Amino acid sequence: xxxxxxxxxxxxxxxxxxxxxxxxxxxxxxxxxxxxxxxxxxxxxxxxxxxxxxxxxxxxxxxxxxxxxxxxxxxxxxxxxxxxxxxxxxxxxxxxxxxxxxxxxxxxxxxxxxxxxxxxxxxxxxxxxxxxxxxxxxxxxxxxxxxxxxxxxxxxxxxxxxxxxxxxxxxxxxxxxxxxxxxxxxxxxxxxxxxxxxxxxxxxxxxxxxxxxxxxxxxxxxxxxxxxxxxxxxxxxxxxxxxxxxx
Amino acid sequence: xxxxxxxxxxxxxxxxxxxxxxxxxxxxxxxxxxxxxxxxxxxxxxxxxxxxxxxxxxxxxxxxxxxxxxxxxxxxxxxxxxxxxxxxxxxxxxxxxxxxxxxxxxxxxxxxxxxxxxxxxxxxxxxxxxxxxxxxxxxxxxxxxxxxxxxxxxxxxxxxxxxxxxxxxxxxxxxxxxxxxxxxxxxxxxxxxxxxxxxxxxxxxxxxxxxxxxxxxxxxxxxxxxxxxxxxxxx
Numbered sequence: 165x166x167x168x169x170x171x172x173x174x175x176x177x178x179x180x181x182x183x184x185x186x187x188x189x190x191x192x193x194x195x196x197x198x199x200x201x202x203x204x205x206x207x208x209x210x211x212x213x214x215x216x217x218x219x220x221x222x223x224x225x226x227x228x229x230x231x232x233x234x235x236x237x238x239x240x241x242x243x244x245x246x247x248x249x250x251x252x253x254x255x256x257x258x259x260x261x262x263x264x265x266x267x268x269x270x271x272x273x274x275x276x277x278x279x280x281x282x283x284x285x286x287x288x289x290x291x292x293x294x295x296x297x298x299x300x301x302x303x304x305x306x307x308x309x310x311x312x313x314x315x316x317x318x319x320x321x322x323x324x325x326x327x328x329x330x331x332x333x334x335x336x337x338x339x340x341x342x343x344x345x346x347x348x349x350x351x352x353x354x355x356x357x358x359x360x361x362x363x364x365x366x367x368x369x370x371x372x373x374x375x376x377x378x379x380x381x382x383x384x385x386x387x388x389x390x391x392x393x394x395x396x397x398x399x400x401x402x403x404x405x406x407x408x409x410x411x
Numbered sequence: 412x413x414x415x416x417x418x419x420x421x422x423x424x425x426x427x428x429x430x431x432x433x434x435x436x437x438x439x440x441x442x443x444x445x446x447x448x449x450x451x452x453x454x455x456x457x458x459x460x461x462x463x464x465x466x467x468x469x470x471x472x473x474x475x476x477x478x479x480x481x482x483x484x485x486x487x488x489x490x491x492x493x494x495x496x497x498x499x500x501x502x503x504x505x506x507x508x509x510x511x512x513x514x515x516x517x518x519x520x521x522x523x524x525x526x527x528x529x530x531x532x533x534x535x536x537x538x539x540x541x542x543x544x545x546x547x548x549x550x551x552x553x554x555x556x557x558x559x560x561x562x563x564x565x566x567x568x569x570x571x572x573x574x575x576x577x578x579x580x581x582x583x584x585x586x587x588x589x590x591x592x593x594x595x596x597x598x599x600x601x602x603x604x605x606x607x608x609x610x611x612x613x614x615x616x617x618x619x620x621x622x623x624x625x626x627x628x629x630x631x632x633x634x635x636x637x638x639x640x641x642x643x644x645x646x
Contacts (some may be wrong), residue, residue, distance in 0.1 A: 199508065260626045261619045262583030268600060268615035272419050344494045351497040352587075355600070365503045371590055374508055381500035388495035 201375040209379075211364070216383055218359035223346050223387075226282045230289030230342065235335075237290070238297035239323070248298065255291035263288060263349050267356045281358035285350060289342035296338025300331025333406065336399040340392050347388040351380070423612035431609060441606050442599070442613065451617060454595040458582045458625075460517040465524030465577055470570075473532025477566075478558050486533035493526020498584040502591050511592030519591075520584055524577030531573025535566030564638050571633035578625055586618050596621070 234255070241247040261269075266284045274280045304327045312326045328335075354362030364380035365372055400406075425431070430443030476482040505519040539562050547561045563570070586597035599606050599614030606614075634642075 257623065260579055260622050262579070262586055262622050264583065264586045264597070264600065265615040265618035265622070268611055269619060271612065271615075341494065344491070348495050348497045351499040354499070355587075361497075362499050365497075365499050366590065371503045371507055374504060377500055377503045377507065381497050381504075384497045384500070385492075385495045392491070392495075 199374055200378055204375050205379060208376075212361070212379060212383060215359060215361045215363050215380070216387075219347075219350055219361045219384070220387070222278060222281055222285065222350050222353060222358065222360055223343070226285035226350075227289055227339070227343050227346055229282065230286035230346075231293055231339065233286070234290045234293035235297060238294050238301070241294075241298060242301050242323075251294065252291075255294050258287040259291040263352055264355055267353070271356075276357045278353075278358045280356050281350070281353035281360075285346050285353075288349065289346055292342050292345075293335070293338045296334045296341075297331065300334030301327050303334065304330045329403070332403050333399060336395055336402075340395045343391045343395065344388045347384060347391065351384060419608055419612050420616075422609040423616055426606075426609035426613040427617065431607070442610055447613070447617065450594060450596045450598055450614075451621065453593065454582070454585055454597075454618075454621060457513060457517055457520065457585050457588060457593055457595060458578065460513070461520035461581045461585070462524055462574075462578055464518055464521035465528055465581070466574070468521070469525045469528035469577075470532055473529045473570075474536060474558050474563060477533045477536025478554070478562060480537065483533070483537075486529055490526045490530025490533075493523070493530075496523065496526075498523060498580070499587060502584065502587050506591035513593055516585075516588050516591045516593045520581045520588075523584055524581045527576035527580070528570075528573040531576075532566065532570050535569030535573075536562045538569065539565045565641070567636050567638070568633065568641070571629065571636065575626060575629045575633070578629055579622060582622050582625055583618075586614075 237251055237255075241251050258266075263284055266287070267280055270280045270283060274283060308326060308330065309322055312322045317325065350360050351362035351365065353360050354366050361380045361384050365377045371377070422431075426442040427447045428444050430440035430446070432440060473486065476486050501519050501522060502516070505515050509515045536558075543561060543565070544557060547557045552560065585593075585595045586600065588595045589598045589601045596614050596618050599610040599617075603611045
């Protein structure tokens with residue numbers, strides 16, 4: 165039985181919560197019928213720092229790993245068309261398995277903690293990034309490739325200097341979806357003791373209380389919005405030719 | 412004791428079919444086929460209910476907005492924002508604020524399914540050629556029959572894509588429904604001190620299989636619903 169140690173590890177943050185909740189010295193935090201307790205929020209906002217950083221680390225690592233793998237698979241499948249259907253099916257299966265189930269299916273291999281969280285979340289991003297990269301490369305008009313060939317570019321140069329730059333809008337669109345959904349799903353890594361903002365919603369094997377859940381959810385959604393805007397800006401900056409013609 | 416032995420998968424399969432001893436139930440056996448089946452059915456029930464609510468809300472709205480060409484910002488913005496909603500927060504808030512049970516959990520899960528259905532229906536209908544709609548209008552079809560008999564059939568592949576995403580996110584989130592008092596397969600996972608490691612893995616296996624089965628059935632349904640004319644064009 166791993167449970168007691170496991171729950172203690174998960175409950176470090178949650179444990180604090182309940183201590184402070186039951187002390188009765190802080191205003192209104194113990195009543196779960198309060199929708200939002202500003203006084204408690206003001207006094208306790210600092211407790212969200214560490215979970216936010218953990219959350220960010222997990223998301224960034226997962227998306228970077230997912231992107232590298234999916235991008236490599238997409239380039240491979242771009243060269244060898246016969247790989248496209250099986251790769252789409254394989255990434256589709258990974259995308260379909262619910263993340264919580266996936267965490268625990270990996271338990272015998274990678275155990276509790278951050279490694280498992282990152283593997284699952286990275287696997288989750290594969291499909292959307294892979295599919296959009298393939299789509300972006302396929303959307304490059306043949307005439308453009310012919311022109312590049314006529315100018316004497318090799319196939320490799322055509323890929324890196326013509327096809328990939330033209331595919332940036334689709335690739336970044338896929339990346340945006342991947343990042344935003346990974347930020348939301350990363351709240352679930354609390355179930356395998358990998359920390360993150362989920363700990364402020366569900367700690368010590370119990371749900372916390374409305375104020376804390378709302379603060380944590382707000383941080384998650386703000387983080388998603390911020391990343392989305394940053395990537396949108398990156399997309400604009402890397403495709404200056406798209407700005408000339410109104411979309 | 413951080414990782415489980417690989418042999419746990421055998422134990423998990425056994426757990427699904429035959430009741431096992433537990434450390435905390437005072438000699439009562441846990442798990443087994445009847446319990447597994449009960450949880451699978453509950454999981455399916457709450458998923459189906461939530462998906463039905465999401466469909467009733469999002470499908471007509473998406474069809475209407477797409478047909479009128481209005482509310483792009485609303486439909487697409489809602490879809491994007493929907494992806495950023497943390498599932499755990501939805502279940503947790505409903506449980507601590509409104510109450511536990513199927514009646515509160517199903518509508519909460521439906522919220523997660525509305526965004527993908529709405530945005531895909533909207534986009535699917537918008538992608539229908541304006542000339543096609545004009546032709547239907549010229550043939551004397553009413554606006555509502557244009558939606559039902561022209562736009563919806565042509566948009567089916569995209570609409571079904573949204574419904575499949577919705578079904579998967581609802582089914583996945585139903586795994587944490589035991590936090591809000593609905594005993595789905597997540598019970599094996601969340602109450603791991605009752606069911607033990609075998610139960611934990613058994614729950615994960617069953618949830619994964621259920622998701623793949625639902626996704627497969629909806630893919631088949633999509634092929635049945637897509638008109639033969641469309642299949643020829645895209646093949």
